[in-house]
Amino acid sequence: MMKVQRSNVFSWLVIAAIICSFTLMAPAVGFSAGKPIVIGGSLPLTGAYAETGQWIEKGLRFWAEEINSKGGLLGRPVEFKIYDDQSDVGKAVTFAEKAITVDKVDLLFGGYPGTAARAVMPVAEKHRFVYVSMGGHMKSFEQGYTYSFGAPPLMGEWWYEGFFQWLATVPADKRPKRAAVYTINNPVGLSLMDSINRWTKKLNIEIVINEKYNAPLTDATALIVKAKQSKCDILFANGFFPDGVTTMKAAKALGYNPKAIVQGIGSVVPAWVKELGRDGDYVFSGTCLSGQLKYPGNDKLNAYIKKTYNLNEYPLYFGFGYSWMQTLEQAVAGAKVLDQTKIRDWLKTNKVNTIAGPMTFDKRGLPEPINFGTQIINGKVELISPKNIQTKEPVYPKPAWEK
Amino acid sequence: MLSVENLTVCYGQMKALRDVSIEISAGQMVALIGANGSGKTTLLNAISGLVPIEEGKITWEEQSLKGLPPDKVCSKGIIQVPEGRKLFPAMTVEENLMMGAYHPNVRKQVQESLQKVFSTFPRLADRRRQFAGSLSGGEQQMVALGRALMAKPRLLMLDEPSLGLSPKAAAEIFDIIRGLNKEGMTILLVSQEVMQTLAITTYGYVLENGDLVLQDDCKCLQEDPKVKTSYLGM
Amino acid sequence: MDAVLIFQSLISGIMMGMVYALLGVGFSLTWGVMHVINISHGAFGLLGAYAAYSLLQYFGVDPVASAAMSVPVLFLMACGLYQLLIRPISRAKNVVMASMILTFGLAIILENIMALIWKADPRVLTPTYSSGALIVGPFYFQYPHLVGFGLSLVGITVLYLFLKKTYTGMAVRAAWQQPEAARLYGVNLFQISMITFALAVSTAGAGGICLALLNSFEPHSHNLWLIYLFLVVIVGGVGNVIGTALAGLIIGVITGLSMAFLPFQWVNLVTFGLLMVFLIFRPHGIFKQEGV
Numbered sequence: 005m006m007k008v009q010r011s012n013v014f015s016w017l018v019i020a021a022i023i024c025s026f027t028l029m030a031p032a033v034g035f036s037a038g039k040p041i042v043i044g045g046s047l048p049l050t051g052a053y054a055e056t057g058q059w060i061e062k063g064l065r066f067w068a069e070e071i072n073s074k075g076g077l078l079g080r081p082v083e084f085k086i087y088d089d090q091s092d093v094g095k096a097v098t099f100a101e102k103a104i105t106v107d108k109v110d111l112l113f114g115g116y117p118g119t120a121a122r123a124v125m126p127v128a129e130k131h132r133f134v135y136v137s138m139g140g141h142m143k144s145f146e147q148g149y150t151y152s153f154g155a156p157p158l159m160g161e162w163w164y165e166g167f168f169q170w171l172a173t174v175p176a177d178k179r180p181k182r183a184a185v186y187t188i189n190n191p192v193g194l195s196l197m198d199s200i201n202r203w204t205k206k207l208n209i210e211i212v213i214n215e216k217y218n219a220p221l222t223d224a225t226a227l228i229v230k231a232k233q234s235k236c237d238i239l240f241a242n243g244f245f246p247d248g249v250t251t252m253k254a255a256k257a258l259g260y261n262p263k264a265i266v267q268g269i270g271s272v273v274p275a276w277v278k279e280l281g282r283d284g285d286y287v288f289s290g291t292c293l294s295g296q297l298k299y300p301g302n303d304k305l306n307a308y309i310k311k312t313y314n315l316n317e318y319p320l321y322f323g324f325g326y327s328w329m330q331t332l333e334q335a336v337a338g339a340k341v342l343d344q345t346k347i348r349d350w351l352k353t354n355k356v357n358t359i360a361g362p363m364t365f366d367k368r369g370l371p372e373p374i375n376f377g378t379q380i381i382n383g384k385v386e387l388i389s390p391k392n393i394q395t396k397e398p399v400y401p402k403p404a405w406e407k
Numbered sequence: 408m409l410s411v412e413n414l415t416v417c418y419g420q421m422k423a424l425r426d427v428s429i430e431i432s433a434g435q436m437v438a439l440i441g442a443n444g445s446g447k448t449t450l451l452n453a454i455s456g457l458v459p460i461e462e463g464k465i466t467w468e469e470q471s472l473k474g475l476p477p478d479k480v481c482s483k484g485i486i487q488v489p490e491g492r493k494l495f496p497a498m499t500v501e502e503n504l505m506m507g508a509y510h511p512n513v514r515k516q517v518q519e520s521l522q523k524v525f526s527t528f529p530r531l532a533d534r535r536r537q538f539a540g541s542l543s544g545g546e547q548q549m550v551a552l553g554r555a556l557m558a559k560p561r562l563l564m565l566d567e568p569s570l571g572l573s574p575k576a577a578a579e580i581f582d583i584i585r586g587l588n589k590e591g592m593t594i595l596l597v598s599q600e601v602m603q604t605l606a607i608t609t610y611g612y613v614l615e616n617g618d619l620v621l622q623d624d625c626k627c628l629q630e631d632p633k634v635k636t637s638y639l640g641m
Numbered sequence: 642m643d644a645v646l647i648f649q650s651l652i653s654g655i656m657m658g659m660v661y662a663l664l665g666v667g668f669s670l671t672w673g674v675m676h677v678i679n680i681s682h683g684a685f686g687l688l689g690a691y692a693a694y695s696l697l698q699y700f701g702v703d704p705v706a707s708a709a710m711s712v713p714v715l716f717l718m719a720c721g722l723y724q725l726l727i728r729p730i731s732r733a734k735n736v737v738m739a740s741m742i743l744t745f746g747l748a749i750i751l752e753n754i755m756a757l758i759w760k761a762d763p764r765v766l767t768p769t770y771s772s773g774a775l776i777v778g779p780f781y782f783q784y785p786h787l788v789g790f791g792l793s794l795v796g797i798t799v800l801y802l803f804l805k806k807t808y809t810g811m812a813v814r815a816a817w818q819q820p821e822a823a824r825l826y827g828v829n830l831f832q833i834s835m836i837t838f839a840l841a842v843s844t845a846g847a848g849g850i851c852l853a854l855l856n857s858f859e860p861h862s863h864n865l866w867l868i869y870l871f872l873v874v875i876v877g878g879v880g881n882v883i884g885t886a887l888a889g890l891i892i893g894v895i896t897g898l899s900m901a902f903l904p905f906q907w908v909n910l911v912t913f914g915l916l917m918v919f920l921i922f923r924p925h926g927i928f929k930q931e932g933v
Contacts, residue, residue, distance in 0.1 A: 283772055
């Protein structure tokens with residue numbers, strides 16, 4: 005009696021195992037061809053980062069539309085299951101878990117902002133899911149994860165590379181001598197210090213003021229007065245949009261005219277140009293992606309954005325969303341299966357072509373440093389460095405404020 | 408002038424007043440006596456519209472007051488001086504008095520009324536700019552009374568006007584109340600100072616645990632053995 | 642320490658503080674008079690800011706004029722909202738709690754409506770004087786600060802005079818100090834509450850416009866503004882108009898001084914440390930006496 009029962013259990017186990025392996029094999033053997041590939045995850049569609057999150061979503065959806073019209077990925081249509089994490093890191097983690105374990109999605113898409121991406125990385129690693137995002141800053145990629153990639157990554161540490169490379173070409177006697185550095189006290193802001201420290205030493209610029217502030221920065225009068233009184237001729241305002249605007253308004257109101265103003269993150273947001281108008285001009289910054297780059301795909305995206313949203317150039321985060329999916333698409337197509345480890349291994353050994361240029365990834369999941377120096381000239385973000393991609397000669401020193 | 412018929416008031420499950428009827432005619436000064444918690448304040452608040460009526464009728468000059476909010480009752484000239492005075496502590500004496508004449512019916516004559524109150528209570532004129540919260544008990548009662556007079560009451564309901572006052576101040580207040588009645592004002596006086604109250608009123612009602620247990624001319628009530636033992640301690 | 646830096650920080654701190662006071666004074670009133678902690682107060686301020694933004698962009702209306710216009714519009718809107726939402730909860734057992742939950746929901750609704758109309762992009766209110774300054778010797782008086790300060794001063798003074806000098810204003814105070822007695826003398830509490838709520842909301846609108854002159858804003862900025870509301874109200878004392886104005890000054894002086902003397906990263910710590918100190922040692926605010 006006992007024996008019969010045991011063999012009974014055993015045979016059930018075998019059957020279950022066979023069914024399971026069929027299910028696992030199914031995508032590979034095209035068992036369910038035509039059934040959509042579901043790509044899941046969360047974006048900040050409401051809350052603090054809603055504006056950016058919504059552009060990423062548009063980039064993702066544009067990619068899906070495009071690939072579905074070409075016959076899909078591995079011959080299957082793609083479909084997004086996007087949760088709104090309300091700009092909450094905790095919720096982003098929960099939704100990533102949910103997408104993987106409950107919804108059983110086929111692929112993950114990258115989240116935003118850096119804090120959320122960084123927190124989702126261990127979840128992706130735990131479940132062995134490839135996670136292509138912008139990361140946020142170097143620390144995201146120094147956690148030893150093997151399934152995370154930045155394509156392109158948004159690296160604070162690289163943010164001013166392009167600007168400084170250009171500044172190095174300015175004759176030494178024309179370069180600024182004294183720097184005032186104000187940095188928002190959070191990991192993203194502080195990561196900008198990396199290139200400032202390296203390059204100011206190299207270019208012999210003295211950091212006279214180096215201070216951190218906490219958000220919200222409701223008034224920047226004291227910051228500007230200090231910089232003005234210390235005769236600083238270059239201002240690094242390493243902050244986000246609200247504090248960036250407050251700083252710029254104070255600089256103008258108090259008649260502070262350094263040779264250059266470098267504003268880290270806030271000036272990249274399209275609202276900077278739109279809301280500040282002339283007062284937002286001549287600000288230097290950097291980017292790792294731009295619609296003005298000549299890599300294949302940029303024109304197509306710009307044309308779509310012009311037609312649909314009547315903007316001259318695709319917004320940065322639209323491009324990010326698209327570029328991450330480009331990378332994932334090439335990896336899946338290269339691996340030929342929806343096996344996460346195989347997709348990862350393909351990415352580690354092959355080159356992908358994105359709108360931010362060709363990339364290969366190192367052990368950390370990072371490409372070679374990508375950064376382009378930018379300056380806002382006549383209300384437009386122009387690429388100023390490196391020379392070969394330059395769209396406009398930089399304006400330096402910065403003209404005095406218009407009254 | 409005012410008649411309350413078979414009035415019942417409840418606080419949740421608890422009946423605070425049961426089947427109470429009283430009658431006040433013009434120019435009369437009526438006493439309402441009873442121990443703490445016997446329902447005297449509830450009766451005044453029911454008339455003023457502060458507490459809802461469960462059953463019964465309240466009629467003022469042939470019009471029902473049932474369901475009227477306090478500000479509408481006030482507009483009819485039925486004015487209550489609440490127990491504990493309930494002044495506006497962070498407002499000046501003058502402002503407190505002016506609030507008495509808040510109702511549009513009487514607001515136009517606020518300056519005249521103010522002069523009249525100050526002539527009745529000269530001490531308040533001196534303290535007109537002081538916060539009501541900073542006055543002595545006797546002065547506060549004067550403000551409370553003055554505030555009520557500002558509303559040009561046709562029926563003045565006073566709830567424990569002598570509570571917490573020195574005997575001298577209490578006597579002063581009772582003198583003023585008697586004076587007002589002499590000038591023709593109809594008054595309903597609620598008090599635990601039974602002897603003093605019955606001495607100046609003409610008719611009295613006795614409440615006990617929400618029931619009306621006794622009513623009579625005050626002279627008779629003063630002689631009533633039950634009143635004597637219960638309230639006069641004789 | 643350098644006198645110019647100290648003076649300059651103090652000026653902008655104080656002017657900023659007054660703007661917080663205007664934004665907070667209505668919050669303080671509804672809390673004091675109606676026991677309604679209006680979590681959506683900042684959102685109404687933001688609504689004013691957005692309205693001023695659109696009026697400036699499409700019709701070239703100066704924010705000062707918008708502030709003046711927003712007052713009656715928000716007043717009427719708030720009257721409707723009072724009848725619809727706030728009045729029904731005035732019978733709740735715990736009005737404070739009920740009001741917080743209700744207005745929290747209202748804030749979320751308002752935020753989403755604003756995000757729908759004006760998009761989630763950050764906005765900056767930029768009239769021609771938005772980054773100019775009046776220069777007196779070595780000192781700069783930034784125009785947006787001056788305008789915000791001026792408007793706030795006018796707004797608070799008008800509100801104070803209303804409460805002090807008009808019968809209705811007196812009734813508002815009376816209703817707060819002794820609601821039962823107020824009712825006995827003809828005050829209709831619902832009517833007074835409606836007026837209080839509507840006044841509060843309209844001052845919020847004006848305050849929001851002033852604040853928008855100083856900082857950029859987004860649909861969720863009201864959450865941040867709410868923190869400053871609590872700050873001025875706790876320091877100034879709930880329901881106290883003069884206290885709120887003084888609280889604005891005190892917060893301005895403290896922010897200004899800490900901006901001048903301390904590393905910038907300490908400034909918020911000091912400001913909100915102040916809130917803690919008040920909550921622990923003077924929960925009634927700077928004045929002992931309750932009052933306007």
